[in-house]
Amino acid sequence: MTTAKPVDVNGNAIEGHSHDDHHHEHPDGPFIAHHFETAEQQFDSGKLGMWLFLVQEILFFSGLFVAYIIYRNHNPEIFEAAHVHLDKWLGGLNTLVLLFSSLTMAWAVRCSQLEQHLGAVINIVITMVCANIFLGVKAIEYTHKWELGLFWASAYTYGQPQGDHPPYLLWISAPFIICTLVSTMLAIYFRVTASDFWFKFFLCMAISFSGYFGGLGIAWAMPSAEHADHGSAHGEVHASADPGHNASGENHEDDDHNGQPSDEHAKDEHAKDEHAKDEHAGDEHAGDEHAGESTHDQQKQEVNMGGFFSIYYIMTGLHAIHIIAGIIALTWLLYRVLALHFRKNYFGPVENVGLYWHLVDLIWIYLFPMMYLIH
């Protein structure tokens, strides 16, 4: 550690009268706290603190990885049967979106280190747009599964006739719609009242939130979303009947609502399940005299398929919560960057939020092959 400056700068001030730290600016700048001696000490402390927080995050997620690995090892057939409901193209798209947001985040750190304020703002806004795109894609993935009854273990109703379901996508999009509208209106308001700073801030926020709808649009427009994947996974029988599904993006919405195609899927899925189950049961409960076995076992199979989705939802859900937390942290950064707080010897917050953001990316880098690329 570099030799510190004498403490007296503050010490003298204390003997005067006031203990309010904000009255006495630190020699290294307004954002250096009184109990640090140099800006570098504060930076090192903040960074070490963030690393420790990331250590904590890794251990936090490690519990989920344990659950995943144990379930996958002991029930590989369930994972193979269930993963066909995940669309690796949407997952891959989201991976690219997050990787790109990592790039812009790293770039934002570079910009704030070099005091390139405009560059920092642009990069942070791009990062937030990417985060919202990610959530938009995720919303499509989630709601599509819910409409098919692909819930976690206790609510798993796939293959059973789905009644009227609530408008999941509307519910899940509501906060984003509100945020976008409010940001836009505030931006307009501050434009009118000529409050330049807040106009810029809310304009950036509105742009960021609109990324969510971009995500929805991309996921809708993806040519192979959901159904094509079903086709390939269901093998030859189904493949011939499939082209209709591949034809265009607009069909998807109808598919989900008119019920008929998904029933078809369900039937297929059933056939497959039953086949797998028969083999399984044959191995393990050869002499089981239980009369109602087949119905019991069939239900058990479905519950266990839900087991996969339990893990899927808890892992991706917690990851999505981290993305939302990241958006909040980035909003804070956006405010501070616009207010020109950062300088050559004070850019710790950007760097630390960046570290957090990269960790969120890092977790997704593992989640993607673990969830979407199973064979």
Add this chain to the structure above:
Amino acid sequence: MSHNSQHSEDHAYFSHPMPVWMMLAVFVALVSLTVLTVIMSELTEALMIGQWELWVSMGIATVKALLVIFFFMHVLYDKSFNRLMFFSSFLFAALFIALTLLDSYQYQDDISSFPVSERPDRLVGGQ
């Protein structure tokens, strides 16, 4: 480091801005690896890697993770204590996973050999 030579005389200048070409190169590498891993999962039968597919895709994920850690997270330039701490967290996570998995392998037979008929009703769910 040529980018910041004009700043180096400033006092209290302790940052290491990452060169733009390096960020872009890392990003291109990450995208290529992502494409590679998706293609591999598509072609898993053709490539005859079968059961190794999991390990290959996790290996690719690890390479990607290391790229992010070393470059985007600046671990390459970071203090060795921070590096030690971050990587040791993976060690502890691995310890947790390894011992739990080891145990679950051992007792799994007890669970799966437990006859269905002896399980309480709730076990078969939804009734």
Add this chain to the structure above:
Amino acid sequence: MSIAKQREKLFGHAPETNFLTESKGWASWLCTLDHKRIGIMYLIGVMGAFCLAGIFALILRIELFTPGQMFLGNQTYNRMFTLHGAIMVFVFIIPSIPAALGNFVLPVMLGAKDVAFPRLNLASFYLWMGGTFFFIVSMVSNALDTGWTFYTPYSVQTSTAVIAATTGVFILGFSSIFTGLNFIVTVNTMRPPGMTWFKMPLMLWALYSTAIIQVLATPVLAITGLLLMAERIIGLGIFDPALGGDPVLFQHFFWFYSHPAVYIMILPAMGIISELIAVHAQKKIFGYDFIAYSSIAIALLSFLVWGHHMFTSGQSEMVIVIFSALTFSVAIPSAVKVFNWVATLYKGSIALTTPMCYALSFIFLFGIGGLTGLPLGTLSTDIHLHDTYFVVAHFHYVMVGGTLIAFLGGLFHWWPKMFGRMYNERGGQWGALLVFVGFNVTFFPQFIMGSRGMPRRYARYDPEYQIFHQLSTIGAIILGIGLLIAGYVLITSLYRGKRAPGNPWGAATLEFQCCSPPTFHNFEHDVIVNDPYDYSSIEFDEKVDGYVPVEPAPAEESAPNPLPAETT
């Protein structure tokens, strides 16, 4: 800076304000960023929790006075022991030493003005309050009855307030993580010039090791709590066998945190004892390096032994053997510490001050608690002793006989520093004696009845165990009286105690270089870092009624260990 000048600075004039008086009003406390005030608020909070859980314990003990039912029904009994355990563990013991005492002393001992992240520190206190609130909610709504371990599948099926309690645990976990994170960063980056790692008091090594565990293990508790909540709310099915889950997995999750948590409880206690023994025997601590390294060793080894809680839970044979073998390794660093304390006492000028009384109790009780852990870590004996009162006695010897006693010792040691008042020494000693006697009378009979097969957590028992239970109940009452006396002594000192000098015990650590109570910024002058256990240059001064630094005697005294000259 010459010693004379330092002395003049130290005691020449009393500072006008200290951290207690420098600002007034509720808001100045509730919004404070001062680590000392946060420490005091924690202290008040954890003592409240301790009283609550202690009252539960007394009610349980009185109910157990007779084999049949006196006044508690079975279900009420279950709820009460659950709340006693859960509140004691999560709300009291885990934050007691690190968050209450540690917050107060760590920056001062280090010579820093504050912890690295004062806001995070305050946030951690409010998280603690939030977590405690949820515990109280779970207590008054539909009190928890799962035992403090929340084992599935029962915790998924019971109708009691598992979700509120788990939320509480989740929040308290983050409070603990933030405290630990803060301490690690503070020790790493805030050391003043001259404070090298091996000039840190052993208390700081202990708190640092504790912080490592807090940061590494607590997140696993958080995810466990979260999964358990999801299990109950939406039926996630990861732990619930009814949905294809694995209940043994829950125990792995739980104990991956909760075994290291045992060391979150005991490590800082060991740090306190290292201070008390050296200061109150006025002798340089024996084997500084070994005590320091053994703290780190315990912290790391604590992650390798969690499976010994699951010997009879359906864990596989091979893993049981591995965990049993690894468990014994923890005994080594623990024993290293005990031997070093005993060696420090040897030929020391032991003053039986109240803190020293607690320190001696600690060595005795922790010795018993530690040694009785060995039969529990041994496979063959554990099968017999598992879930009996032997286990209850063992962990009470470590947690109460260890942590609580050390907490009280530390409290009496730093009380004059915290509030600037000396307590009645005689009263403190009586309190310590009664606590020691009452504790042994309470828990030693439990070893005996446990080894004879009395299972834990039972509201009713066979008459053959009655004599032990009655002894135990009587002991608990004595223990309670001792604690009341200790509390009375401390509280009356605030009104009637005489003013405390800067250094009442002759300690050489930095917190006794500043005045009592410290000023807002802790030190009015640059700190001078010396050997924290070198008492040769400190002597009693009648004028200030406390210890002051003196010029070291020339030649022979300073020769053996010349400190590098780092006058700032």
